[in-house]
Amino acid sequence: MGTSFYKKRLNSAQYVSGILKGDRILLSKAITLIESKLPSDNALAENVLEQLLPHTGKSLRIGITGVPGVGKSSFIESFGKFLTSLRKKTAVLTIDPSSQRSKGSILGDKTRMEELANDPMAFIRPSAAGDTLGGVNSKSRETILLCEAAGFEVIIVETVGVGQSETAVRGIVDFFLLLMLAGAGDELQGIKKGIMEMADAIAVTKADGDNIRKSELAKREYQNALHMFPPNENGWYPKVVTCSSLNKTGIQEIWDIILQYEEIMKSKGYFQSNRQQQNISWMKEAISYYLQTAFYNTDEVKKMIALKTKEVGNGTTPAIMAAKEMLSLFFQQPGNPDEV
């Protein structure tokens, strides 16, 4: 179709048929609608999403995180190219907290995974992390669903391993992979507390050249550390591997671990029940998110919140009283679904 077609504002039927055909331009436009701040855009996006819902859920959703410098981009490029070489349509969604402030990192994404970006079997979409959990989750989750409807079989959700976003991402993927560097002792320095415990697997990156021995040591150290924690609730013991994006080693091994995980968890029924729980949590988070949005955007609350926060902080007003005071003002407002 000509570019003129894409310039027009399209209706939901056009989006639906286009996305089901795997049209990346329409997929991108639909994601933009989801990320838009305009309620009208969101409404259209949700309408599209609802029609696409029966065509979603068939992908394998993989979360990948690691501190800056761990080599995330190189790994995802190698891993992604490996997957497309298996003829698996692969989407990469990067949740980048910084991209709220500067669009720079978004441009960055495109170039830092150049090979994959030009791969017809791959789709890379950087997206700004919302400033709220509800925000991050809802948008990222809807984006995953759109990509699935467009026929992507593996969806990689990338986060920077230093922010709040890991827990949120853990709640929207099937498998969580943590990339780690081989350092000199204190291996976990810089990794946010608790992240290691969310991992289904840890990959020690840059295991090449002089770094191989150090990486093997780090691998054992992580194995010992993980050994000290109980297995995940699903009975899975996180695996640790070394890999090199340079020599393309360990990539196949990581994929095999993920497939093994998928097979075991599907046979246990955990895979499905986990997704059900994720959907239900999503609904609850959305409810909580929209309730609080409506509350904090009420004029009366806006007028008081700064003062009340100060009073509660320095202990001159009990937190519960301040809360109830503002809540009573909120509930005196005429309810307005548009607020939501």
Next chain:
Amino acid sequence: MGTSFYKKRLNSAQYVSGILKGDRILLSKAITLIESKLPSDNALAENVLEQLLPHTGKSLRIGITGVPGVGKSSFIESFGKFLTSLRKKTAVLTIDPSSQRSKGSILGDKTRMEELANDPMAFIRPSAAGDTLGGVNSKSRETILLCEAAGFEVIIVETVGVGQSETAVRGIVDFFLLLMLAGAGDELQGIKKGIMEMADAIAVTKADGDNIRKSELAKREYQNALHMFPPNENGWYPKVVTCSSLNKTGIQEIWDIILQYEEIMKSKGYFQSNRQQQNISWMKEAISYYLQTAFYNTDEVKKMIALKTKEVGNGTTPAIMAAKEMLSLFFQQPGNPDEV
């Protein structure tokens, strides 16, 4: 005063003056009001609390947790007796998830710390954990404040180290002590993920008799494990000690660590800023809690929630749509502060 006085429904002035005098019966009654489900009781309790607020905040708030069998009661009894021997008025608040179901454990608490329970310098108050974070927090926090107003200088908040409640408790105390057992490898089995990372100190219990060597080994193992994690945001590196409630060893050492922590954190200003943040979080949690309580108690929502949860779970309705559908019903309700 005669028991008849306590039987009457008292007014807030009577509560306030009594609690400031350190009257434990009135303190207990006030805590009961806070834990009551009757709005009128809560209103009275909040009125009392507001008047007492200027007299709160002067205690050292210590959270203590550990899995069943670690010897929490014996430790808290020894630790508590040690504190009262220093003439420190000590309150022990136990947050017991099970006590929601059976009152048994509440009676249990009284007897399992018999010596401390009969100590005139000590006050033991078991309380059922609410079924929500907001619940747990608000009631426990208000109870802490009441105890402070009654002149208690050290307040120990005890939780069972296997539930949801640790994170909540971490958010209402100044110092978090984790009790651990010396086991054979896999030291962390049974401890809920993430709890170890919340600890400001770990005490290996039952370090007596044949157990001493094993406890020293466990201590080193914990030190190594902790060494792998970054220091807490306040720059504090968690300490690990061994102790014995039987031989009363390690108790003084633990108290010294807590005092050292208090001194350093106060000189850094972290102690104060942490409490300010805790108060503000408390207000925000309360807002979120009351908003959701009002939402889920709306008749229209009650009618739909089960069906919507099912639809969202099995993926036939998008989570966001289900949420917005119920939210629009909620906001169409005439606002009613009494709901809150």
